[in-house]
Structure formats: C-alpha cells, structure tokens
Amino acid sequence: MGVIIINFKAYEEGFGKRGYELAKATEEVSKKVDDYLAIAPPILDLPEFVSSLSIDIFAQHVDAVNYGSNTGRITPEMLNEKRAKGSLINHSERRLRLADVDFIVSKFRELGLTSIVCTNNIPTTAAAAALSPDYVAVEPPELIGSGIPVSKSEPEIVENSVKSARDVNPSVKVLCGAGISKHEDYVTALDLGAEGVLLASGVVKAKYPKAALEELVGLR
C-alpha cells in the first residue's frame, strides 16, 4: 500500500470539466483501494475540487512569499485558506531557489500543510531531505513524460535516493516519479523502498484515464 499523487500539470485533459472528471474518477478509485490517492490539479480548479471532493488536493506550485505587495503570486497562506492539503514544491518544470524551498517548507510546517519537494537526482534529494519536508519526490527530468518508468529503467536512482534521504533525515518519505504508468512500475517503486509515486501523463494523457488509474492500482 503506497502513495499515488497525480499531477494534472497544465494538460488540457486535466483542466476544467475534463479535470473534474479525472478528479472524480480518482476519488472513486481511491475508495476501492488501501493506497493513498491524491491529485494536484491546476490552481484555478483547486478551490472547486476541494469543496466537492473527498480526496486530498495539492497545488502544483507555491511561491516563497507572504501576503503583501507581491503580484501574481500564490502564497502558502492562500493555499491554507483554500484548504489545499499542501503543494508540490520545486517541480522540474517550476524550479525554485534552495532558500525559497526552505522558506516554503518551514511555512508549511507552521500552517500544517504537506510539503512535497521535487528533486532531480540523488544529491538534490539528500539536500531537500535536510530541509525536513514531509516528502521528497525524485524525478529524473529526462524521463518525465517519456513513458519510460524510473523505477524500472533507473532503479538505482530510486534506491539510492531513499538511502541518502534516510541518512540525512529518517522521517522524510521518498516518492519517485517520471514515466510511471503501470501497476508493475508502482510496485517496483515500493519494492525499492519508495513510499509511492508521483505521476502525470500515464493517467492524465491516457485514452481512458479511469481505466489507466485502475490498472495502476492493480484493479485490472
């Protein structure tokens, strides 16, 4: 039993009405399994999804600023007020400076929000673990959206990320992501010591997203 977080990114299939259908499908599937399923939809959809769904909803990004004179920013407090569960932080497609990651992780701790810091390799996973987020999610950028699962093609990255994160901070949970779509990819990630997976295209871009999700959790 593990953790599965689906990042809808800015895919057309994951926004608005289509995004809602995918979110609803995730909620339905989550009721049939013991795994923890959560989603990270586009920020414009987050408040609506939070108020109409029972699964946890994460933001895809948050800025390292407080309320104030900051234009076009999403603050940790805003996410808290809109009842987001937490946020992805420092995704490969939305990198932040280390000091910003530290600011957000600390602020999240204060607010009771869940922090998922994305990293791109083993050393950055160890560095992120030192900041004591709830999760670190290691995703080799070259495998993102490739359909080549990190857990099967680069198992040593997953295994060594888990080890190096634990050496630095035993309470940090490690996820892995990039190219995950099959149940086998997910189970392999768990066998390598990860708590679960972070994925996007394998479900969001699938022809039948609900079926893809059911396959991922082993219901098909």
Ligand code: G3P
């Ligand atoms: O945030 C998850 C993501 O970067 C992995 O993308 O499409 O390879 O599952 P994908």
